[in-house]
Amino acid sequence: MYIPTYQDMLDAHERIKPYINRTPIRTSKFLNELTGAELFFKCENFQEAGAFKVRGASNAVFGLSDAQAKLGVATHSSGNHASCLSYAAMLRGIPCNVVMPSTAPQAKKDTVRRYGGVITECEPSTSAREETFAKVQAASGGDFVHPYNDPRVIAGQGTCAKEFMEQVDGLDIAMAPIGGGGMISGTCLTLSHLAPEVQIIAAEPEQADDAMRSFKAGYIIADDAPKTIADGLLVPLKERTWHFVSNHVTDILTASEEEIIAAMKLTWKHLRIVMEPSSAVPLATILKNKERFAGKRVGIIITGGNVDLDKPPWTLN
Template sequence: MLDEEMYIPTYQDMLDAHERIKPHIRRTPVLTSAFLNELTGAELFFKCENVQDPGAFKVRGATNAVFGLGDDQAKAGVATHSSGNHASCLSYAAMLRGIPCNVVMPKTAPQAKKDTVRRYGGVITECEPSTTSREETFAKIQAQTGGDFVHPYNDPRVIAGQGTCAREFIEQTDGLDIAMAPIGGGGMISGICLTLSNMAPETQIIAAEPEQADDAMRSFKAGYIIADDAPKTIADGLLVPLKELTWHFVSNHVTDILTASEEEIIDAMKLTWKHLRIVIEASSSVPLATILKNKERFAGKRVGIIITGGNVDLDKLPWLK
C-alpha cells in the first residue's frame, strides 16, 4: 500500500527532469540486428543506456535528483545504498555538481563497479549482501554525513529521471507494441510506466527478471509486495525488491513479468555482445532471454528493449569458467 505522504511523480515531472538533465547526459542510440530479429521473429529495438558516461541508465534519475537540490541542501551532499550502478551514477552526478557522495555497497558488488564509484569521488562503506544489512548500514552513514538520501529507485525524482529514457525511445522508434526492461527494484520500469501511460498508452509494458530473483514476478501474481532478503543471480543489478512507489507503477501499468534462467541470461548476453557488438552486463540481457524463451508471444511485434547498463568486470565474464 502506498504511503499517503509519498509523492507520486507526474508526467510534468518527467518533462521537467528531461530539461534539467539534458546538459549532463547522452541521448543514447537505438540499435537493431537483422540476426536477432530473425532469431526471435520480432522487430527488436535496443536503446543503449550502457553508453552513458557512468555506463548505466541510472545516471538519469541520479542527475535529476542532484541538480534538483537547492544550494543549501546540496552542501551536505548526497547518500545512497546500491549494488553498483546507482552508486556510480550518483557519484558521477555529485562530481558534476561538486558535492560529496557517500554510498553503501555490498561486499560482493563487482570490483568494476566499486572502482567506478571511487573514480567519480564517491566514498564507499561496505555491508553484507542482504537488503537488511544494506539498509542498517546506510542509516548509520546518513546519520553521520547528513547527505540527502537519493534512493536507488523508490524516489519520485529518480523515477521521473528514468522516465526520460522512455520518452526518447518512443521518439526514436516511431512507436512500439511492447516496451521491455529488466526489473529489480523497479525504477526503470516505473519510469517507463510514467511516460508511456501518457505518451503511448497502447504500448504494453513487460518486465523481465531472473528466475533466481523472481520476487517482482511473485509480487505481481500475488497482488502485494513479496521481498527476498538476499537472492543470488548472475544479474547482480536485479537483487533488490520492489518498494511502495515502484509497486504503485508496476501494479497499475505493467502487463506481465517474465523470467529467465541463469543459463538463458548468459546465452542472451553472449548473443548481444556478438550481434550488436556492444558490452552489456548480465542484468541487461534478461529481457532478450525472456523473448527467446517466449518467442510466440513476441512474434511479429515491434519490441523496444532498454539495455540498462554495461559495467562489466572483464576478468569475470560468466562464460569464462
C-alpha cells in the same frame, strides 16, 4: 506518499539534458530473425557512467538547492546507482557516500571511486544494506537519494522512454529488466501518458523473481538476499515502484541463469556492444517466449554495461 507525474518527467528531462547522453538505438537482423520479432535496443550502457541510472541520479542531484547540496548525497546500491550518483555529485562538486554489498563487481566499485564516491561495504542482503546505510547517512547528513523508490529518480528514469518514443515509431511492446523497479516505473510513468497502447513487460531472473511473484500475488513480496548473475536486480519493489508495476505493467517474465548468459553472449556478438547480465534478461525472456513476441515491434532498454572484463560474467556462475 508522493507519486511523480508526467510533468515531473518533462521537468527532469530539461534539467538533466546537459549531463546525460541521448543514447542511440541498435538493431540486429540476426536477432530479429532468431526471435521472429523486430527488436530495437536503446543503449543506456552508452551513458558516461555506464547505466541509465545517471538520469534519475542527475535529476536528484541537480534538483537540490544550494543549501541542501552542501552536505552532499548518500545512497545504498549494488553498483550502477552508486556509480551514477557519484558521477552526478562530481559534476556538481558535492560529496557522495554510498553503501555497497561486498560482493558487488569490482568494476562497479572502481567506477564509484573514480567519480569520487566514498564506499562503505556491507553484507550482501537488503537488510544489511539498509542498516549500514542508516549509520552512514547519520554520520554524513547527505540527502538520501534512494536507488529507485524516490520520485526524483523515477521521473529521471522516465526520460529514457520519452527519448525511445521519439526515436522509434510504432512500438507494440516496451521491455526492461526489473529489480527494484525504477526503470520500469519511469517507463510506465511516461508511456501511460505518451503511448498507452504500448504494452510494458518486465523481465527478471528466475533466481530473483520476487517482482514476478508480487505481480501475481497482488502485493509486494520481498526476498532479502537472492543470488543471481544479474547483480543489478537483487533488490525488492517498494511502495512507489509497486504503484506503477501494479497499475501499468502487462506482465513479468523470467529467465534462468543459463538463458541469461546465452542472451548476453548473443548480444555481445551480434550487437557488438558490452552489456551486463541484468541487461540481457529481456532478450532471454523473448527467446524463451518467442510466440508471445512474434511479429511485434519490441523496444528493449539496455540498462547498463559496467562489467569486470577480467572476470566475464559467465565465468562466475
